[in-house]
Amino acid sequence: MKKLTALLLTAILALSGMAVVFAEGELPAWAPQNWAEYDKLIGEIKSTTDFENRVKLMHEAEDMLMDTAALLPIYYYNDVFMMKEGVEGFYSNVFGNKFFQYATYGDNSKLRINISSEPDKLDPALNSAVDGAILAIGSFGGLYTYDENGAYAPNFAESYEVSEDGLVYTFKMREGLKWSDGEELDANDFEYSWKRAASPVTAADYSYMFSGIKGYPEELAVTASEDGKEFKVELMAPCAYMLDLCAFPTFFAVPEHVIEVAEGYKDADGNVVNPGAWALEAGFVSSGAYKLESWAHNESMVYVKNENFWDAENVKIEKLEFMLSADETAIFAAYNAGDLDFIDTVPQDEIEGLKSNPEFYIIDNLGTYYINFNVHSKLFEGKTPEEAAFMRKGLSALIDRPYIVETVGQTGQLAATSFLPAGMADGNGGVFKDANGWEYPVEDGYFPVERDVESGVELLKKAGFKFDDNNMLSAETPISFEYLTNQTAGHVAIAEIVQSDLAEIGVNMTIKTVDWNVFLNERKAGNYDIARNGWIADFNDPINMLEMWTTDSGNNDAQLGKPLSAE
Secondary structure (H helix, E strand, O other), rough: OOHHHHHHHHHHHHOOOOOOOOOOOOOOOOOOHHHHHHHHHHHHHHHHHOHHHHHHHHHHHHHHHHHHOOEEEEEEEEEEEOOOOOOEEEOOOOOOOEEEOOOEEEEEOOEEEEEEOOOOOOOOOOOOOHHHHHHHHOOOOOEEEEEOOOOOOEEEEEEEEEOOOOOEEEEEEEOOOOOOOEEEHHHHHHHHHHHHHHHHOOOOOOHHHHHEEEEOOOOOOEEEEOOOOOEEEEEEOOOOOOHHHHOOOOOOOHHHHOOOOOOEEOOOOOOEOOOOOOOOOOOOOOOOEEEEEEOOOOOOEEEEEEOOOHHHHHOOOOHHHEEEOOHHHHHHHHOOOOOOOOOOOOOHHHHHOOOOOOOEEEEEEEEEEEEEEEOOHHHHHOOHHHHHHHHHHHHHHHHOHHHHHHHHHOOOEEEEOOOOOOOOOOOOOOOOOOOOOOOOOOOOOOOOOOOOHHHHHHHHHHOOOOOOOOOOEEEEOOOOOEEEEOOOOHHHHHHHHHHHHHHHOOEEEEEEEOOOOHHHHHHOOOOOEEEEEEEEEEEOOOHHHHHOOOOOOOOHHHHHHOOEEEO
């Protein structure tokens, strides 16, 4: 068994790359310098009408992304949860979405749930976390949604028509839609919401997902009919995943009549300072099956049935009570004590014994657990972009992915060799990667599945590091950095394995754990050297896992192509 010997090194680390600041507009000399080419390639992928060539272009984009080695893939996701016998009507999908709104349980008075700790954002346009998406799906809505079979289903729209050239979608709105406060909801609300989410003023992490619509970002070509009964969208190129976008939380309607008057939304000069100010406490206006009645921060949330939801007659459970915690031991104990009815995390040391439990579920996900390098970090200072990439590739080769899967994952995950997951469709009737994660163009993946210390050392030598005869780093060229993660035990366990693997050649890594919402914002701001990360596909097309790394993307945590502003 591996010994986590690297834990002994934590007292001697000198931080090397946190909160790096450069002159305004400057790109660090050691960061990839060609990211405008990547941005251009993604633009071509999103605008082409040649879908066979589009697949080729997406592979080229993947090659470019993975050649930076800014993403160190660990394994392809699946998902686990526990659910009490008697819960019916709940369903989830491969995108990590969980649907509680049509569930039934006992006398339907309540369902007690844990999906995460304190959520970071509840504004659907501003959220970029899976737990926030689950909450948004239950309390807001889009034009379309997914049913229990994973198929598209009408939601706030009842139907749509698309032009022969595939460039214009016209959605027919349901009659009688209302916000939770009783105000009318129609196509005008979707026009406002889509334009708001796309606008740079809002600074939504997912704003780039609107870039296939004409006029993006400032003059988005989405319009409501005069009577509010139809919503028209004009695209720059046909979009095979248009209904997926319509079911994605960033495309949900939000209440203009509340947002624009919320305290803290604008400053005295009329400038937007906090776009999400309207949804910071319980009682905000929503539109879905449930509305947030109470919120004891870092402890609990209670959602109650929204009587103004268009399909309220089919919503049976009166309350959804959420325990806010990341303590897997406490969560599991609460479930076993009968205080929770649904949990989607369990302690690692319980997984093997739970596999025969009928209340324990393992389901497919379409996503990747990975480690994220900050390409701006001073960890790479003094290197050329090529040497910095060799350094990241060398560290990647030292990681024992199968061991992580066996000891931490434990539910049959596949070791990952690229950021894009196995089994993803290619948007042209095929599969982008086969069951082993590869079909084109690299036979064995971008990274080795098995740990390869010799290869790792050779790559680090190419990056300018010196070693002794025992493959230990020379004191002349040390490597020291901090690994950022949230506090969940599984993430910490993976960090400790990585720490141990790297320590075997003398790499000095410490682990910093922070609360979930702090973690999200620190990673996004680039206040880290290396951080744990994970991404579940937003829809089943490679573009959603490629476009998130464009220079201006709010999800580009690796800071690829991003110049930093002066402070």
